[in-house]
Amino acid sequence: MTREEVMTGLVEILRTVRTIEPAKLDTITEETDFITDLNTPSTEMINIAAKAEQKFNVEFEDEDIDGLGSKVRDIVDLIMKK
Amino acid sequence: MSAERQVAIVGMAGVFPTCHSLENFSEKLFSDQSLIRNWELATLYGKNIRSTVAGYVNLSEMHLDVIMSTLVKDYPETYIDNLARIPAINLATADIGSIWAMIASIEAIRMAGWEAKEVKSEKTGVIIGSGGAGNTILRPGWNNFFELGIKSRTIGSHTIDRSMGYREAANVSCLIKSKGVCESIISACATGLGNIGYAYRLIKFGIQDRIIAGGIEETSIETFIGFDAMQVLSKGFTATESSRPFDKNRNGFVCSFGAGIIALEELAQARARGANILAVIDGYHNNSDGDGNMFAPSFSGQQRLWQGLMNDSGKQDKQNQKPDVVKVHGTSTPAGDAIELLSVVDFMGTDNYHLSAPKSQFGHMLGAAGAVECITALLMLREQKVSPCLNSANLNTEPEPFQLNADWLGPVEPLAAYRQLIPQKTVSKEINKIVCLNYGFGGTNSAISLSKFRA
Numbered sequence: 001m002t003r004e005e006v007m008t009g010l011v012e013i014l015r016t017v018r019t020i021e022p023a024k025l026d027t028i029t030e031e032t033d034f035i036t037d038l039n040t041p042s043t044e045m046i047n048i049a050a051k052a053e054q055k056f057n058v059e060f061e062d063e064d065i066d067g068l069g070s071k072v073r074d075i076v077d078l079i080m081k082k
Numbered sequence: 083m084s085a086e087r088q089v090a091i092v093g094m095a096g097v098f099p100t101c102h103s104l105e106n107f108s109e110k111l112f113s114d115q116s117l118i119r120n121w122e123l124a125t126l127y128g129k130n131i132r133s134t135v136a137g138y139v140n141l142s143e144m145h146l147d148v149i150m151s152t153l154v155k156d157y158p159e160t161y162i163d164n165l166a167r168i169p170a171i172n173l174a175t176a177d178i179g180s181i182w183a184m185i186a187s188i189e190a191i192r193m194a195g196w197e198a199k200e201v202k203s204e205k206t207g208v209i210i211g212s213g214g215a216g217n218t219i220l221r222p223g224w225n226n227f228f229e230l231g232i233k234s235r236t237i238g239s240h241t242i243d244r245s246m247g248y249r250e251a252a253n254v255s256c257l258i259k260s261k262g263v264c265e266s267i268i269s270a271c272a273t274g275l276g277n278i279g280y281a282y283r284l285i286k287f288g289i290q291d292r293i294i295a296g297g298i299e300e301t302s303i304e305t306f307i308g309f310d311a312m313q314v315l316s317k318g319f320t321a322t323e324s325s326r327p328f329d330k331n332r333n334g335f336v337c338s339f340g341a342g343i344i345a346l347e348e349l350a351q352a353r354a355r356g357a358n359i360l361a362v363i364d365g366y367h368n369n370s371d372g373d374g375n376m377f378a379p380s381f382s383g384q385q386r387l388w389q390g391l392m393n394d395s396g397k398q399d400k401q402n403q404k405p406d407v408v409k410v411h412g413t414s415t416p417a418g419d420a421i422e423l424l425s426v427v428d429f430m431g432t433d434n435y436h437l438s439a440p441k442s443q444f445g446h447m448l449g450a451a452g453a454v455e456c457i458t459a460l461l462m463l464r465e466q467k468v469s470p471c472l473n474s475a476n477l478n479t480e481p482e483p484f485q486l487n488a489d490w491l492g493p494v495e496p497l498a499a500y501r502q503l504i505p506q507k508t509v510s511k512e513i514n515k516i517v518c519l520n521y522g523f524g525g526t527n528s529a530i531s532l533s534k535f536r537a
Contacts, residue, residue, distance in 0.1 A: 018149070018160055018170040041171065043239040050236045054153050065235065 003030075006056065006076050013051045017044055030073035049075065058082035089285045089363045090352045090535065093194030093345030094457045095186040096296075097144065099137035099338060099444055104189075108461045110443070111469045112508045116322035117444040118336050123303055131307060133315035135324045137338030137445035138301045139182075146181065153236050157222040160240075168257065175243040176253045177216045179300030179341070183250035184257045186343035187294050191258065194345035195357055196292060204261040205291035208251045209281040210298060210343070211266035211273045213449025213522075216245025217304035250298045262290050268449075270522030271411075272368070273297045274342055275452025279366035279528055281346050291351055296343035297453035305448070306337050316414060319473075325446075326473030327412035327439040328419050328497060328504055335413040338445030342453025344460070353537070360460050364403075364515070364531035365395030371525030379418045381492050383527050384425035384519075391517065391529040405435060405515040405531065407468050409459045412439035413446050420482045422519070424492045427500055436511075437503050438462060439471035452520040452528065459516045463534050468509040477501055 011025055020038050034040040034048075049065055052058070056079050064078055094104065099117040101107040110117060117137050124134040141148060141161075151159040161173050161181060168176075168184050176184065187208075191201060200206060223241045226232045243249060248266035255264040263284060267276040274297025281295035299305070309315055316324040316334040325336040352359055367390035371380035395403065408426050412419055426437065440458045447454050458469055477498040485494055493499075515533045522528075 016149075018162075019174050041174070044174070046235050047238045047240075050153055050233075050238060053236075 001056070003076055003080060006079050009055050010052065010072065010076065013048060013055055016051070017048060019044055028072060030071070030076055032072045033070050034072065035070045052079060056082070087286050087288060088349035089282045090347050090349040090357070091344050091360045091363065091460060091532070092347045092352050092357045093190035093192070094360065094460055095189030095193065095343050096454055096457055097139055097182040097186060097341035098454065099139050099340060108465065111440070111458060111461060112465055112467045114470050114472065114507050115443065116472060118321045118324060118338070120321050124306065132310050132313065133317055133337070135316065135321040135336055136306065137336060137340065137447065139339055140301070141178070144182065144185070146178070151238070154222060154226045154232065154238070155230060157226065157237065158219070159238070172253060172257050175240055175256070177219050177244040177249060177300060179212055179298040180244070180250045180253035182300065182341040183210055183254050183296070183298050183343065186296070186341050187254045187258060190294060190343045190345045194347065195355070196345070200292060202259045202261060203291070206260040207263035207281065207284060207290040207293040208255040208258070208260055209263065209265055209267065209277045209284070209293055209295040210251040210254060211248065211268050211277050211449060212250055212298040212300070213268070213270055213273050214299060214302060214305045215247070216249060217302045218300065219244045221304050254294060258294070260294070269526045269528070270524060271446065271448055271451055272520045272522035272526045272528045273449035273452065274447070274454065275456060275518060275520040275528045275530060276368065278344060278346070278453060278456055279368060279530055282363050282366050282530070285346055285348050291348045293346045294343060295346055296341065297450040298341045299339045299448040299450040301339040309337050314415060323473050325414045325442050327410070327414045327442050327471055328423060328474045328477060330476040330478045332414045332416060332419065335415055335441065336445030338447045340444070340447045340450045340454050342450055342457045344453065344456060359535040361463055361532040362535045364533050365391055366528070366530045367391040367394045368526065368528040371527070373525065375525060376523055379421040379521065380525060381421050381425050383525060384422065385428065387527040387529050388425070388429040391531055395531050403515070404430065405517040406511070406513045407436050407438050407459070407462060407516045409438045409440065409455055409516055409518040411519050411521050412437070412441050412471065414441060418521070420497060423497055423500060427493050432500060432503065435503065436468045436505055436509055437471060438469045439474070439504070440469055442472040442474065443469065452518070455520065456518055456530065459518050459532055462516060463513055463532065466510060466513050468505060468511065468513070470507050471504045472506065474504050474506055477504070
């Protein structure tokens with residue numbers, strides 16, 4: 001799976017997170033920050049991670065989640081690593 | 083301490099079974115309609131469930147939709163408000179009851195006429211509670227972790243905020259951004275009135291100037307089956323005839339759901355800004371039976387409740403301060419109704435007042451009961467009408483067994499002797515004062531006195 005495919009799938013996940021304004025996803029890049037750019041409530045990050053596990057059929061370790069950064073790139077890296 | 087402070091009620095709103103608005107609720111109350119229906123969801127459980135009638139509110143009736151989780155079986159991920167009343171970020175942290183609380187709070191604040199600076203003040207509080215836990219969230223969450231073996235994180239980060247004990251108060255406070263006290267009073271079926279009473283005290287004692295207060299009980303089959311298991315729910319009548327307080331053939335209450343929110347404000351400030359004052363709170367009192375019995379009603383506990391209410395109202399002369407209406411708890415259970423009627427008669431006598439039994443129309447809303455019934459009382463004051471006690475067709479002409487006991491100190495006449503107090507249809511009359519009574523498991527009793535405001 002390419003990074004572009006992961007990004008596409010990730011955006012599909014983010015469109016189901018109703019606390020993220022959909023218009024902001026039109027310009028999302030790997031440098032976008034969930035917290036500062038998308039105003040994602042920090043509590044939603046665990047929900048996004050759980051949905052990513054399902055969508056990409058991967059399993060994150062607790063340490064992966066604990067150390068996850070807030071940029072889109074961070075979760076793309078994690079998915080690619082798996 | 084501000085001993086002279088009085089407390090006004092300046093707003094009210096709620097969620098009522100089969101009603102699309104407060105005015106629709108009022109219309110149905112005073113046209114003697116029942117809000118109780120056959121509950122199709124309960125019938126799905128066949129012989130495993132005993133009662134199948136309820137006063138319930140569906141998602142669609144509140145213009146809400148649910149988004150079910152794709153990760154967690156039968157788990158509501160979040161809700162959609164099709165009328166855009168509540169922002170998505172607030173919906174994310176709310177169970178259905180909390181959404182009802184937020185919608186009703188917005189409406190009550192609008193009726194109160196509070197401006198943003200007043201709502202967002204340190205002198206504005208939120209005091210709302212519910213009788214049950216967040217059962218509709220907890221059930222699938224626990225089932226998926228314990229029985230289906232999923233990771234805890236898969237359930238997501240909103241199980242706690244959607245099930246914690248004071249979730250409705252927390253969600254309302256986060257929505258309206260109030261800066262004062264945010265707490266819940268939890269006292270079983272006295273919860274709704276308990277929150278209003280506590281809010282009254284916070285304002286009376288000068289701690290807060292304005293409070294959004296009330297009680298919630300979200301539609302929950304999980305809550306319903308708990309009471310169904312106790313065999314305390316009405317059985318054997320049609321839906322609209324199932325709740326029948328004081329009737330000889332009553333055999334249990336109707337488990338119902340809803341929400342009641344009122345806006346309280348320190349009277350002088352409400353008057354100064356020209357608010358429409360729905361009522362003034364004369365006093366509030368609550369106590370416990372003290373007899374060690376979790377479930378049984380207590381005549382002596384209710385006697386002390388009345389005396390405490392009169393003391394708090396600062397009016398010792400009960401003849402001069404007699405309410406025109408006593409809004410009873412009146413659940414339609416065999417033991418509860420008889421003790422309550424006799425304790426009211428013991429204190430009030432037998433003339434010049436009526437009983438109102440709203441549960442006869444909409445059932446027992448548990449943690450919301452006291453708040454929704456307080457709204458019913460406010461509507462009675464506004465409309466100058468006594469809501470009826472439906473289905474109280476036959477009162478017992480024989481004394482209750484406990485009335486024959488040598489140690490019984492209450493009235494000895496059978497319930498039928500008090501027929502004139504219990505209207506089966508709406509009564510129009512001058513109403514200046516209403517006392518509301520609510521009780522709960524654990525032997526908790528609560529009473530509030532409301533009066534029409536006279537400048």
